[in-house]
Amino acid sequence: MNDFHIASDEDIKSGKTTDVYFARTEKILEAEGKSNIEVVAEITSSSLPQDWEWAVLSGVDEVAKLFEDVPVNVWTLPEGTIFKPYDINGIRVPLLIIEGPYGSFSALETPMLGFLCHASGVTTKSARVRKAAGDKNILAFGIRRMHPAMAPMLDRAAYIGGLDGVSSLAGAEEIGKEPMGTMPHALIIVMGGQVKAWKAFDKHISKDVPRVALVDTYSDEKEEAIKAAEALQENLDGVRLDTPGSRKGDFASLIREVRWELDARGFDHVDIVVSGGLDEYTIPSLVEAGAESFGVGTSVTNAPVLNLAMDIVEVKGKLSAKRGKLSGKKEVWKCSNCYTSLVSLKGKKEPECPKCGGKMKSGLELLVKDGEIVRDAFSPEEIRGKVLDQLDHFEINLEE
Numbered sequence: 248m249n250d251f252h253i254a255s256d257e258d259i260k261s262g263k264t265t266d267v268y269f270a271r272t273e274k275i276l277e278a279e280g281k282s283n284i285e286v287v288a289e290i291t292s293s294s295l296p297q298d299w300e301w302a303v304l305s306g307v308d309e310v311a312k313l314f315e316d317v318p319v320n321v322w323t324l325p326e327g328t329i330f331k332p333y334d335i336n337g338i339r340v341p342l343l344i345i346e347g348p349y350g351s352f353s354a355l356e357t358p359m360l361g362f363l364c365h366a367s368g369v370t371t372k373s374a375r376v377r378k379a380a381g382d383k384n385i386l387a388f389g390i391r392r393m394h395p396a397m398a399p400m401l402d403r404a405a406y407i408g409g410l411d412g413v414s415s416l417a418g419a420e421e422i423g424k425e426p427m428g429t430m431p432h433a434l435i436i437v438m439g440g441q442v443k444a445w446k447a448f449d450k451h452i453s454k455d456v457p458r459v460a461l462v463d464t465y466s467d468e469k470e471e472a473i474k475a476a477e478a479l480q481e482n483l484d485g486v487r488l489d490t491p492g493s494r495k496g497d498f499a500s501l502i503r504e505v506r507w508e509l510d511a512r513g514f515d516h517v518d519i520v521v522s523g524g525l526d527e528y529t530i531p532s533l534v535e536a537g538a539e540s541f542g543v544g545t546s547v548t549n550a551p552v553l554n555l556a557m558d559i560v561e562v563k564g565k566l567s568a569k570r571g572k573l574s575g576k577k578e579v580w581k582c583s584n585c586y587t588s589l590v591s592l593k594g595k596k597e598p599e600c601p602k603c604g605g606k607m608k609s610g611l612e613l614l615v616k617d618g619e620i621v622r623d624a625f626s627p628e629e630i631r632g633k634v635l636d637q638l639d640h641f642e643i644n645l646e647e
Contacts, residue, residue, distance in 0.1 A: 251395075281350070285562075286346070286349045287346045290343040292342070296553070299643075302553055304323075304327065307325070311622075313355055319345055336589070365552050373408025377409030385542075390415045401548050402415050402418020406418075445475055445483075461487045462475055463488055521540075526547075560572065589601065
């Protein structure tokens, strides 16, 4: 048994983390000699959580590893693709297509959906936060709210969604970056005072790390911000306001007050960093008030998961689908000009974009062929860049 309540790689690959009805299905198919029946299955979304207009596909790299050495072919929209659940004609957009003997992958449906649904939710929420914050600096601070075994996945998903950095050591290693963060209240309390803690941080921590003083431990944020600026002078890069919800009141007014008092004393080089209960709805007013950097935690790591489903659409080369779903292996066409999606049956001629008349290209790429991963994984940096490029063409509704 593991010391912690987590599944091993082998548990996941072997199907041990599946739902029991898939294990029973495997048993029945094997007994009936039908394990090797060839099927085509697709993963789609019928709706997005919280009235989101679009989502970002994430978790594809783990799906590739899941199907490695499994005798199937897998096509997918590339990781980091921003998609809407339905195409311009109201047809569900296949995000991923699997072709192969059903008995070889039926038990992997549950972990596959888990990889995609969870990571895509976090990446989408992060992209929404990125959109709301504009060009301001955003750090992922939320791993303490989730199971620690998921820290690398959560931080990676947040980073590729557009956040600028992550706080966890494991998450930073996952994305190939240095961890980013400030200081806890505990340091100030154990050191016996704010100034002692700020000066000790400045003395002992590498000069590559920005000097951001936490300024709400014992007294008024304005008072502590001034004290920090006077203590560290030009060495101080920023002050962080992490006031609990019960103390915030009008957070934007608090930021304006701190900004004014710092500027009035010649500390206009000191940025204001804010954290605590932030999301895409609360950030815009804080940007307007003068905040330059944000630590976003629970709203990202506890983002709603996507509601994805897998459905068989062909059996032994014949059209077959349950009610409410459309049969047949499909192609997803993407317009590079207006980002419109169009779904057709596989084999149809490349269409013109029905919205702008531009060229449309196939959006699905071969990921796994006969159990071998055939596409190199993109780095988190490359995926993040792709997401940011697409965000220019998508908007968010910030009316709660």
